[in-house]
Amino acid sequence: MNAITPRNAPGNTPEHAYNFAYLDEATKRMIRRAILKAIAIPGHQIPFGAREMPLPYGWGTGGIQVTAAILGPRDVLKVIDQGADDTTNAVSIRRFFARVANVETTTRTAEATIIQTRHRIPERPLTEGQVMVFQVPMPEPLFRLEPRLAETRRLHALGDYSLAQVRLYEDIARQGESGSAYNHPVMVGGRYLMSPSPIPGFDNPKLHNSPALMLFGAGREKKIYAVPPYTEVRSLDFEDHPFKPMRAPQCCSACGSATSYLDEIVADDQGGRIFVCSDTDHCAETQGQ
Amino acid sequence: MSAALEVQALNKGFTLHLQGGIGFQVLKSEALVVMPGECVALTGPSGAGKSTLMRCLQGNYGADAGRIMLAHRGGLADLAAADARLVREIRRETLGYVSQFLRVIPRVSARDVVAEPLIDRGMDPEAARERATALLTRLNLPPRLHGLPPATFSGGEQQRVNLARGFAPDYPILLLDEPTASLDAANREVVVALIQEAKSRGAALVGIFHDIEVRDRVADRLHQVLPLEEAA
Amino acid sequence: MSAPLLEAARLQLRFGAVRALDGVDIEIFPGEVVAIVGESGSGKSTLLRVLAGAMNAEAGTVLYRDAEGEAHDVHALTEAGRRKLMRSDWGFVHQNARDGLRMGISAGGNVGERLMAAGDRNYAHIRAEAAEWMARVEMDPARIDEPPKNFSGGMQQRLQIARCLVTSPRLVFMDEPTGGLDVSVQARLLDLIRGLVSQLGLAVFFVTHDIAAARLLAHRIVVMRHGRIVEEGLADRVLDDPRHAYTQLLVSSVLAA
């Protein structure tokens, strides 16, 4: 992250020109208050005064602010992007926090206390005390169905989610199954409809009754929401078309896993395709066994 | 035995607001008693108020004063004072009416036009249609017409549908406005028979009959409706 | 006899200098069809909206009695309570199908939405109900996956009626349901409504300009003028023996109602 040059850095050790974890304490307190509210009302979107971050929107500014607000010196941070620890985005964010907070980082799910993520939940079951921080591009699950924001707020207040159900109905009528492969809406604690962020439907069941705390940060839309540990999270579905988490019916060509979520990649110039674990840590761990 | 229908001091007039608000009286202190099993024929010159009285008896015209007492649901109901819901209830259960002309309901077949009041009274729809078919057959309506809406029927055919509708339920009180006006001799006989049968089951009937022969065969009594200046 | 299903008293509403509702008392009983007629601007649609709680009056009350016999002050309901009533006990058929349908969603989705809002989560059941209701309003159930924009005006109205009736409401509000349709299409729609209303024993308030439609459908007619009810009563009596000058004008200006 050497692109970041503090505007008013006094000395020649930029790390110390920032407050711990980049954001000033007042901002962190404001974000923590939003997080506490979000935890108190599972699945409900809480507005917060998002700050400009040294990253463009879409790079996870919401997630970064949440991470910055909850990070302590003894935390161990893991950052994944589509399951991988080694993409530019994941590496940049990890380095950023290593530098501005001097925290330990890891690629191992088991070792991490905070996992910031874009589009995946790790394969290894999460444990009590761990916190997932999701980067959220669009927090409003009714966004495509009801363009008027005031009306979506009213629908949330009234718990009126028939529109989302109608969308599922339309999917099944059109393509035979309720098929949002990503970002399939969930009901949290039987009360609020929530976007799980663009994770694959395969990961939706991992939200249900998870021992870990799940925090969601949307930077551009300035919203934070949460799923506290051990909260009921149900994917929207019909009784006779139950929600089915989907994965490619293959084994990982690196570790042989038949249960992990797979990415399809073009392997050679002939257009041959192979499937490998999207969760790189999980794949390495399985290979090591 | 108590009366099925008793009109007491009935007044009815009209105010024509579109003609400068002129008002005139048609019925004044009209009185009429009809016993069960009795048929009373209204007579009087044209314009005297026979149809007006008949429409008052049906609830179609509102009375200005007086009472129209009907034996209804084991008690007495005053039609002149009844609200819309009570009038509908009385028409459904107690008071039948055969008008001079059929008011055609689009797309409803002759059979269903006749069965409707039966179904409204709670009869099983299949049984109601059977009874409708039997009555239409008795009134010599060709079977090919039973399933068609009466809009395109001849005057006489429509009148027979109307008669079947009025006679289908066994109303305790039945009003008949020119029931045989557009019928041939054979069908006139059927109507006379239907009226006799209604009387013998104890129905009270009030009718306007321009056909004197029919009138004299069915009516037990005549009730004169006179133009007001003459009545005075 | 039973208590009124809906009962409004002393409704008062002004739009600037216009008195849209000027002391209106009105009621409807279970299974009763009430037509609201009157010249354009007389306050008919306003009355319908106020009765349905979609608009507040300045004064007066609207009471709704639910299936358990409990009375609710419609204008004191919370938004949630009103919406709940709107999707369980009530239905609203708008003059313009666009106001009553979701144009981007299939016919089946439009009809099914009311069931889903009422908590139905069985896809096959929702779809079967939608198909059955399309058939009942004389639409081809094979077109269940087509959006309303593929349908004619009359079909859109019928779809709206299906959407409204699928949850078996007790009270339906219709604002000129046949407005803007061809005469032959109007007749068919009226006949359909007439059949459904009597089969289902619905209570219906419907606003119409069409005296013949009022005669065909209504048990009772309410005549409005300048925000007041000038005459009210049994449908055929109001039409055949009108008392008020305005009703006489209204009836005489129609050829053969």
Ligand SMILES: Nc1ncnc2c1ncn2[C@@H]1O[C@H](COP(=O)(O)OP(=O)(O)OP(=O)(O)O)[C@@H](O)[C@H]1O
């Ligand atoms: N709805 C009405 N509005 C105004 N006047 C009416 C109405 N109905 C009847 N009248 C008038 O009341 C009087 C009685 O009419 P009604 O139809 O009762 O006569 P009638 O005795 O049946 O005559 P006819 O034998 O010619 O049928 C007539 O002067 C008629 O014009």
Ligand SMILES: Nc1ncnc2c1ncn2[C@@H]1O[C@H](COP(=O)(O)OP(=O)(O)O)[C@@H](O)[C@H]1O
């Ligand atoms: N939202 C509104 N704002 C101002 N005036 C209105 C509004 N709605 C209706 N009005 C006025 O109230 C009167 C009654 O209108 P409305 O109930 O729509 O009549 P109708 O349905 O009988 O044609 C009219 O003068 C109309 O212009």
Ligand SMILES: [Mg+2]
């Ligand atoms: Mg006459």
Ligand SMILES: [Mg+2]
């Ligand atoms: Mg209007």
Ligand SMILES: [Zn+2]
């Ligand atoms: Zn693998």
